[in-house]
Amino acid sequence: MRLREKLALAMLHRIDPERAHTASINALRAGMMPSVAPVTSTRLATRVAGLSLRNPVGLAAGFDKNAQVLGPLVRSGFGFVEVGAATPLPQPGNPRPRLFRLSESRAAINRFGFNNDGAERIARRLAGRPSNGVIGLNLGANKTSTDRARDYVRVLETCGRHIDFATINVSSPNTEKLRDLQGPEALSQLVRDVVAARDALGRRLPLLLKIAPDLTPTEIEQIADSAIAAGIDAIVATNTTLARDDAKGRHAAEAGGLSGAPLFNRSTRVLARLSLAVDGRVPLIGVGGISSAQDAYAKILAGASAVQLYTALIYGGLSLASEIATGLDRLLERDGFANVAQAVGAGRHKWL
Template sequence: MSLVERAGLAVLHRLDPEVAHGLSLRALNSGLVPLPGVVTSPRLACTLAGMPLANPVGLAAGFDKNATALGALARAGFGFLEVGAATPLPQPGNPKPRLFRLTEDRAAINRFGFNNDGMEAIAARLRLRPRTLPIGLNLGANKTSPDRAADFAQVLATCGLHVDFATVNVSSPNTEKLRDLQGPAALAALLARVMEVQAALETKIPVFLKIAPDLTPDEIAEIGAIALGAGLAGIIATNTTVARDGLKSAARSELGGLSGAPLFEKSTRALAQLSLATEGRLPLIGVGGIGSAEQAYAKIRAGASAVQLYTAMVYEGIGIAARIAHGLDALLARDGFSTVAAASGTGRADWL
């Protein structure tokens, strides 16, 4: 970590977490933060659902909810970005405080509740996005919507022209009854509506599904089968967890989704189970608790084609993306893998 990053994090950690989050986005846009640019190599260059990536390290949804820092993030060493979640109508989200640092656990708890500027404002920013790397949008539903499946479809119809992929997010624990849409009948119906919109787009884009880590192996297998049947491009495993096992920090009992280091093992087990259930027929994105190149590599060996991170930046700064990509390159070389795809799934049995 650079001295600039270390000093910046020290200042941000003295502030309210949500205020610090907003300031970090402003700092990125100001040009004050040193950014490494593209990080790639013959080993790191790969494809995800047909999208070429300079490296397989992506930014998870939630950091840039409103697509306001795309230019800077495109130069931060990531191989791809995901912004959002976006809902049809703007909404303020849940009451504050709603973001909590768990410093002793290298974690965070949030209960934002899909706070965002709405799909029209986000689409306007996405029209002006950089084209140097794939950028995707996390699709959400308004809290008060009488038809949440229609919300997902509407956001895709409005924003789909301006992104390279979209993610159906039915796994956030912070919108009441949203996770009920992971049930077989509701999920199949929802995905059918979203894929109808995808088929009508001028340029078809890959559609992913993001699942919760708090699922049984049978539920994971069932979701995998539904995703295959719906024609999805892949699955993101996983979102935040409602579990609180083994936490030490004072904020450990706050309501919301837990992300960061404590999620790593739980999410990686879910990823491996999903990889087994889908038998390599769908690309998987591993997310949850990644804070090092070794952990990114473990996700890939558990079955991921690419990975995403977010919470680790709270503790390691924006430079962690490039550091993980470089470290991943070295780990692939050490073990004799010439590509990311060659390593994917080679350690899956360790997590089953």
């Protein structure tokens, strides 16, 4: 990691986590993060849900909630970037404090509650996006909405022309009863409605579904079948957890979703079970606890065609994106895989 980045991280860790995040966004807007050359190779380049990716290492939603730093993020070594979550109307989210570092566990707990500028303002920023990157949007619902399923449709209608993929987020633990939409009947209808809105855009925009890690094997199978039957193009596993496995530190008991290193095993087990359930019908994207090339590789071997990270950036900085992609390339070469696709699911049995 660059010395300058280490020093910046040390300074950021001395202030409130949410203020530190805002400072990071402002630094990127001011051009204080150097660009890196795109990390790619014949092994890393891949195609997932119709998206051509220069490498399979993506940025998860939550870092750039309001699409404010698309250019710098595209130039940071990621193969794809997801912004949001966006809701139809602006909302402040839950009261502060709502973000907590668990440095001892290299983890975080958040209970933001979909704080964002609203779909219309985010759409205006997306309209000016760079053309040389793959950019997606995480779709959410307003806390006070009386028809949350309709909210996902409204966000897609507002922003869909400016993005390369959209993720239906029904798995955030920080909006009351949102996870109820993961039930088979509610999920099937929701996905059908969003698919219809996508089709009305007149373009084949890939639709992803992001699920929770706190699911039983039966629920995983039901979600897989319902989502695929309704027309989903890929599944993202997983969001943050309500469990506190291996979480340490004075904030470990705070309410909210846990992310980072303690989530790795739980989310990877869900990913492997999901891989078995989908049986190749749709690709999967692995998220949860990735902080190294070895972690990313483990997700791919468990069944992921691509991966995403976020919390690890709190401790490792944006340079992690290129480091992980470069390390992943070496691991694929070491094990004799000609490309990422060949490695997908090759070690799934270890997690079942």
